[in-house]
Every structure is written in structure tokens, then in C-alpha cells.
Amino acid sequence: KQEVTQIPAALSVPEGENLVLNCSFTDSAIYNLQWFRQDPGKGLTSLLLIQSSQREQTSGRLNASLDKSSGRSTLYIAASQPGDSATYLCAALGKGGSEKLVFGKGTKLTVNP
Amino acid sequence: GAGVSQTPSNKVTEKGKYVELRCDPISGHTALYWYRQSLGQGPEFLIYFQGTGAADDSGLPNDRFFAVRPEGSVSTLKIQRTERGDSAVYLCASSGRVGGGSYNEQFFGPGTRLTVL
Numbered sequence: 001k002q003e004v005t006q007i008p009a010a011l012s013v014p015e016g017e018n019l020v021l022n023c024s025f026t027d028s029a030i031y032n033l034q035w036f037r038q039d040p041g042k043g044l045t046s047l048l049l050i051q052s053s054q055r056e057q058t059s060g061r062l063n064a065s066l067d068k069s070s071g072r073s074t075l076y077i078a079a080s081q082p083g084d085s086a087t088y089l090c091a092a093l094g095k096g097g098s099e100k101l102v103f104g105k106g107t108k109l110t111v112n113p
Numbered sequence: 114g115a116g117v118s119q120t121p122s123n124k125v126t127e128k129g130k131y132v133e134l135r136c137d138p139i140s141g142h143t144a145l146y147w148y149r150q151s152l153g154q155g156p157e158f159l160i161y162f163q164g165t166g167a168a169d170d171s172g173l174p175n176d177r178f179f180a181v182r183p184e185g186s187v188s189t190l191k192i193q194r195t196e197r198g199d200s201a202v203y204l205c206a207s208s209g210r211v212g213g214g215s216y217n218e219q220f221f222g223p224g225t226r227l228t229v230l
Contacts, residue, residue: 043117043222091156099146099161
């Protein structure tokens, strides 16, 4: 059974700092790994999707990496801004017939002006 | 529509009542998913449709929960005899070859917040 863990649970940084959010998964048989952003009381916004054959994906100030062999993914945010404050969730899409995402509990990021 | 939509946005009901939650996926997406998110937790899978059929319903917690997608587009999640423990945000997502992104990238709606008193 796939389990996804995100560390830290919460992170507070000053504006302008570069930061890394961590995601680990127990079963390396995945199709892809997806990073989401969730604002309070809102749904999930897809940020980046890394297919199992890829090592990383970039979008603007965001860069996500995937290391299947070690069961780890990281989300790097460059030059953080107060508007980046949100909860960031990672989710793994497993192989084996079902297309369900297995989510971590998220990292709550606060960027202080 | 441009994205996944869900109605209602909020639903308050009494213990024992029946509720229906609706999801409109991105037009042309063949796959539709329901998840449930409790406070402070990540979403948990409930059921997945490919077209009109439920391809995986292993996440439904018990037989009070049922979902349909009769025409392969809109889906309805139905909860009978609601319990206080059913209170959560119910999220819907869709994926497919249209609407941008990778084939198996899931796009989520804003959710329905269900409160059972």
C-alpha cells in the first residue's frame, strides 16, 4: 500500500528566501507524481506533474524533482513571495490498474513580508 | 466549462438525512474521481469513473456512499443516512486528453463542504 509523507508539516520563511519542500513515497511503482497548491477553504491547483520517466519539471519559480529509486520528490520555490503562502500537497499516481492519487498531508507554507 | 465545477459549495444537513453532491468535469475528460478531505489531512480517494462505469470504488467507506455517472459526464455522489463523521470537504477531479496537461493529470474542483449536525 502506497504511503506518502511530507516533511515539514509547516514552514515559515522571510520573503525572498529560496526553499525546498520534501515528499517521500513508499512504493516506487508510480506513473507520476503531482504537486498541488491549496489555499484555505479552496480546492487544489495543479502546479507540476512529473512522469515516472522524468527527473524534473519547471514552471516559473517552481522546480520539482523526482527520484523514484529513493522514493523522493522535492519542490523548490525560488525567491519566495507572500502570495506563495498556502498548503502544498504532493500525490503519487500508482501503477496496477487504479488511477487514484495517494496524497501526503501537506506542508503549510507561510512567507512573511 | 473551463474547469471542474461542484455544487453546492456548502451543504449543511442533519444526521440521518440523504444528500447529493454534484460534479461537472472538464468537457471531454473521460476520467472522473471523487476524494474526501478532512481537516488537516490530504484528500483520500473514494471512487474513480472511466466513462460511465466505476473502475475503482475501493475507497467508498461503506454502503451508505454511492456515486453515478450515467452519461459519462456529470457525476453525483450520494450519501444515505448521513453521520457526523461524514463531515468533510468532498473534492471532484477529472482527467483526459483534452483541456491541457498530461493525459493522467488530475484537475480538481473547488469542493463541497459537507457539515452533518
